[in-house]
Amino acid sequence: MAETYTSDLFQDAADNLERYLEELCEFLRIPGISACPDSGQAMAESCRWFLEKLERMGFSGQLCQTEGWPVVLARYEYGPSAPTLVIYGHYDVQSPEPLEKWITPPFEPTVRDGALYARGVNDDKGQVYTYLAALESYRRCRGDIPLNITFVVEGEEEVGSKGLLKLLRERPEWFRGDMFLVSDSSMFSKELPAVTCGFRGIMAMQIQLQTMKQDLHSGLFGGIVRNAPEVLVQLLAKCKDEEGRVLIPGFYDQVRPLSQRERDTLARLPQDEEKLAERIGAPRLYGETGYTAAERKCARPTLDINGIWGGYLGEGSKTVIPCVASAKLSARLVPDQRPEEIYAKFEAFIRSQLPPDVQVTMEYQFGAMPVLIDDSDPNVQLAAHAIEMGFGREPVLIRSGGTVHIISEIKERLGIPSILILGWGRPENGSHAPNEHFYVEDFEKAVKSLCALFAQLAEPRPNEEGSAL
Amino acid sequence: MAETYTSDLFQDAADNLERYLEELCEFLRIPGISACPDSGQAMAESCRWFLEKLERMGFSGQLCQTEGWPVVLARYEYGPSAPTLVIYGHYDVQSPEPLEKWITPPFEPTVRDGALYARGVNDDKGQVYTYLAALESYRRCRGDIPLNITFVVEGEEEVGSKGLLKLLRERPEWFRGDMFLVSDSSMFSKELPAVTCGFRGIMAMQIQLQTMKQDLHSGLFGGIVRNAPEVLVQLLAKCKDEEGRVLIPGFYDQVRPLSQRERDTLARLPQDEEKLAERIGAPRLYGETGYTAAERKCARPTLDINGIWGGYLGEGSKTVIPCVASAKLSARLVPDQRPEEIYAKFEAFIRSQLPPDVQVTMEYQFGAMPVLIDDSDPNVQLAAHAIEMGFGREPVLIRSGGTVHIISEIKERLGIPSILILGWGRPENGSHAPNEHFYVEDFEKAVKSLCALFAQLAEPRPNEEGSAL
Numbered sequence: 001m002a003e004t005y006t007s008d009l010f011q012d013a014a015d016n017l018e019r020y021l022e023e024l025c026e027f028l029r030i031p032g033i034s035a036c037p038d039s040g041q042a043m044a045e046s047c048r049w050f051l052e053k054l055e056r057m058g059f060s061g062q063l064c065q066t067e068g069w070p071v072v073l074a075r076y077e078y079g080p081s082a083p084t085l086v087i088y089g090h091y092d093v094q095s096p097e098p099l100e101k102w103i104t105p106p107f108e109p110t111v112r113d114g115a116l117y118a119r120g121v122n123d124d125k126g127q128v129y130t131y132l133a134a135l136e137s138y139r140r141c142r143g144d145i146p147l148n149i150t151f152v153v154e155g156e157e158e159v160g161s162k163g164l165l166k167l168l169r170e171r172p173e174w175f176r177g178d179m180f181l182v183s184d185s186s187m188f189s190k191e192l193p194a195v196t197c198g199f200r201g202i203m204a205m206q207i208q209l210q211t212m213k214q215d216l217h218s219g220l221f222g223g224i225v226r227n228a229p230e231v232l233v234q235l236l237a238k239c240k241d242e243e244g245r246v247l248i249p250g251f252y253d254q255v256r257p258l259s260q261r262e263r264d265t266l267a268r269l270p271q272d273e274e275k276l277a278e279r280i281g282a283p284r285l286y287g288e289t290g291y292t293a294a295e296r297k298c299a300r301p302t303l304d305i306n307g308i309w310g311g312y313l314g315e316g317s318k319t320v321i322p323c324v325a326s327a328k329l330s331a332r333l334v335p336d337q338r339p340e341e342i343y344a345k346f347e348a349f350i351r352s353q354l355p356p357d358v359q360v361t362m363e364y365q366f367g368a369m370p371v372l373i374d375d376s377d378p379n380v381q382l383a384a385h386a387i388e389m390g391f392g393r394e395p396v397l398i399r400s401g402g403t404v405h406i407i408s409e410i411k412e413r414l415g416i417p418s419i420l421i422l423g424w425g426r427p428e429n430g431s432h433a434p435n436e437h438f439y440v441e442d443f444e445k446a447v448k449s450l451c452a453l454f455a456q457l458a459e460p461r462p463n464e465e466g467s468a469l
Numbered sequence: 470m471a472e473t474y475t476s477d478l479f480q481d482a483a484d485n486l487e488r489y490l491e492e493l494c495e496f497l498r499i500p501g502i503s504a505c506p507d508s509g510q511a512m513a514e515s516c517r518w519f520l521e522k523l524e525r526m527g528f529s530g531q532l533c534q535t536e537g538w539p540v541v542l543a544r545y546e547y548g549p550s551a552p553t554l555v556i557y558g559h560y561d562v563q564s565p566e567p568l569e570k571w572i573t574p575p576f577e578p579t580v581r582d583g584a585l586y587a588r589g590v591n592d593d594k595g596q597v598y599t600y601l602a603a604l605e606s607y608r609r610c611r612g613d614i615p616l617n618i619t620f621v622v623e624g625e626e627e628v629g630s631k632g633l634l635k636l637l638r639e640r641p642e643w644f645r646g647d648m649f650l651v652s653d654s655s656m657f658s659k660e661l662p663a664v665t666c667g668f669r670g671i672m673a674m675q676i677q678l679q680t681m682k683q684d685l686h687s688g689l690f691g692g693i694v695r696n697a698p699e700v701l702v703q704l705l706a707k708c709k710d711e712e713g714r715v716l717i718p719g720f721y722d723q724v725r726p727l728s729q730r731e732r733d734t735l736a737r738l739p740q741d742e743e744k745l746a747e748r749i750g751a752p753r754l755y756g757e758t759g760y761t762a763a764e765r766k767c768a769r770p771t772l773d774i775n776g777i778w779g780g781y782l783g784e785g786s787k788t789v790i791p792c793v794a795s796a797k798l799s800a801r802l803v804p805d806q807r808p809e810e811i812y813a814k815f816e817a818f819i820r821s822q823l824p825p826d827v828q829v830t831m832e833y834q835f836g837a838m839p840v841l842i843d844d845s846d847p848n849v850q851l852a853a854h855a856i857e858m859g860f861g862r863e864p865v866l867i868r869s870g871g872t873v874h875i876i877s878e879i880k881e882r883l884g885i886p887s888i889l890i891l892g893w894g895r896p897e898n899g900s901h902a903p904n905e906h907f908y909v910e911d912f913e914k915a916v917k918s919l920c921a922l923f924a925q926l927a928e929p930r931p932n933e934e935g936s937a938l
Contacts, residue, residue: 200691219669219801219871220870221749221766221870222766224756224762224766225755229774230709242703280685281681283825284826286693286826287693302692306786306790307789308794311774311797312775317673317834319773319799321773322775322776325777330788332687356752
């Protein structure tokens with residue numbers, strides 16, 4: 001009877017589901033779009049809304065001003081003997097454009113076919129709200145929360161987290177704890193919950209080549225001057241071979257080889273490569289030989305051209321020899337690659353291959369370290385067990401191919417021992433897209449999972465104590 | 470005394486120079502921009518202006534309607550024993566934008582530092598007007614013009630000559646003659662007049678690659694899908710080697726090798742590669758080994774990327790894997806390359822190199838045959854002699870690296886035996902650019918050269934007859 005010690009919590013969560021959803025809808029109706037300079041009032045309303053909920057549960061908090069939108073920072077102090085949880089989320093949302101593609105308006109939350117539709121419901125208002133709901137149920141059932149909890153809820157996640165990153169660097173003590181929890185990602189698939197144990201890092205850069213001072217007529221100068229897009233094409237073609245292996249010298253030097261255990265874990269995930277290829281509209285998946293698709297998409301580094309341009313891009317034809325060509329590139333990194341080092345290798349390679357009469361301008365745009373969480377961490381196991389109780393299914397431990405800047409900063413700077421990345425959304429829930437949604441069923445299971453997690457953290461679990469209740 | 474038989478003509482041209490310039494200014498004040506749909510009235514006024522000038526000199530003509538702007542077609546019939554000259558020009562001009570860069574307004578012709586400034590003065594109103602001026606002087610001095618002359622003056626040269634090309638194909642008999650004359654190009658340099666004896670042809674095409682049905686997130690899909698710009702870069706890098714030699718199989722098969730005589734002629738042209746490189750802002754000129762810059766820029770074929778684009782082109786960074794990438798390319802062709810054949814070779818090469826899971830769309834945009842005029846044609850020699858008289862300096866026989874679509878059609882379709890390309894502008898006169906100008910001195914020399922040419926064509930030259938007057 002593994003569930004008996006959570007049955008009061010689960011019952012309360014189920015009984016209050018409607019009310020929780022109504023409260024979440026209040027939050028969702030506030031159109032706080034961080035990228036929109038006119039959002040001032042809505043952004044202020046959003047963060048105040050969240051802070052007030054916390055204050056009503058006994059948290060003391062503040063809105064930390066930044067150069068951009070404020071960060072909600074609130075603490076609940078139980079006592080020095082209790083563990084400290086740092087819960088991260090964000091109250092800002094992406095712009096809902098194109099509006100005409102929404103079946104119901106983005107800021108008028110609506111339940112349809114078992115899912116709640118609204119901008120931000122999946123990313124991240126609905127997911128961060130599960131923590132409020134779980135804490136409320138927990139307090140109602142048990143009277144108090146025997147944990148120290150810090151909430152960090154920022155308003156700039158969709159625009160680069162600049163304010164929060166500055167706060168993290170300047171006031172790291174505010175964010176320290178034993179455990180860092182984030183729910184801003186996805187389950188493995190619609191029926192299979194997950195604990196994410198890794199993210200790739202990133203290095204983003206831009207390159208511009210210039211071969212002469214102006215574009216020239218291809219008739220009058222064709223054959224005697226360098227065509228900038230041509231030089232760029234020649235250079236970029238040397239950066240990767242035709243199966244996708246990066247040819248920058250030293251690119252793979254710091255890559256920690258996958259252990260057999262990691263390969264086995266990835267191999268056990270249910271995957272259908274053909275179905276995935278069909279969904280993205282490609283005849284087949286593609287990539288480095290010697291690695292499975294599951295390995296390539298989360299545990300191997302990449303290099304991608306994100307954009308390339310030069311010369312005449314309009315209708316018809318213009319017979320010009322372009323003097324300038326540019327590209328944006330980014331590499332996804334895995335442990336122990338470091339973005340600055342990868343950029344330096346890339347830059348050295350480009351300069352070594354560049355014809356001496358071509359000018360190059362390179363810019364390191366941003367970087368984030370890869371993150372790998374040891375899945376034998378007892379807290380990871382604890383979270384997995386809680387999710388199993390909440391969802392009725394054992395979660396898989398996965399690595400994501402994406403990058404969450406804030407997590408790599410948290411891991412690098414704060415030294416929090418446990419990082420728990422618990423995505424409640426489904427991969428197809430449409431974050432950043434029209435008709436973003438979050439399944440009511442998943443919401444309820446997530447709240448129950450968090451109740452179970454708090455219960456396990458707050459008191460020794462029955463299977464450890466040998467007695468239920 | 471080689472000039473005696475033209476002295477009356479030259480005197481008349483000099484005496485009437487001011488009046489000719491005033492008349493040309495009337496033409497230049499009409500702002501007929503063929504690319505501008507609102508130009509209807511000005512375009513109509515331009516072509517009527519030109520036709521009326523011809524009618525006043527005894528020509529009978531018409532405005533041939535096309536789907537675009539009309540073509541002025543006018544004839545002067547002297548008799549079947551006289552040779553027939555077909556004189557081509559255009560009355561349309563390019564848009565004068567950016568207006569703020571003009572020192573004096575583009576449609577208010579102004580003389581400054583020995584040059585007349587106005588949109589179209591060099592390209593082509595001022596150049597085609599030299600024929601009107603020369604004919605007027607000739608008639609005034611000699612009473613009649615003992616030549617058959619057809620004027621073809623179109624209004625769509627700056628936008629592709631569609632209407633005229635259609636007329637040429639449908640009514641070739643209207644354009645037949647013994648000699649085709651064009652003045653819509655340049656001298657070799659500001660002090661050195663030229664007869665242009667060749668143009669390169671062209672093949673312009675566009676290619677688009679698609680690797681999947683939408684752009685994907687480079688974190689979640691990086692490593693398992695094909696990046697379209699990357700495939701394009703790999704493909705285009707295979708089309709040319711690093712010194713600029715085209716690697717498309719068969720590309721050079723039809724290239725007629727340069728004869729020693731042709732190489733010698735090109736080598737005699739005064740050229741300063743360092744100065745040219747400095748002018749275009751490149752450290753040095755560049756291209757195929759084994760050929761001089763003069764050979765490469767007019768007598769060797771090329772392949773250029775005119776535009777390339779794919780993925781995110783905005784500010785900052787967007788970590789996307791683009792599904793589509795495109796490029797516009799064009800090849801300049803030399804005898805005996807044919808645009809359709811070159812396109813077919815290009816297309817076959819691309820298809821042979823393309824990974825099987827990538828979709829390609831290729832489009833042949835347009836083509837024109839290369840033109841080579843035999844410089845031993847007695848009429849070329851005659852024109853060179855006339856120019857020597859008008860300019861006081863022997864012209865050089867040059868090949869242009871550019872393409873004049875209409876000339877390649879004339880040569881291909883009409884079989885006119887002699888084509889005389891007599892450019893009166895200086896290379897730096899700013900066609901298509903702000904502050905376009907035409908030197909008064911060059912204008913006068915051009916009118917005199919044409920007077921001399923008409924005189925030589927109309928009556929046996931003194932050195933052939935053995936007597937001067």
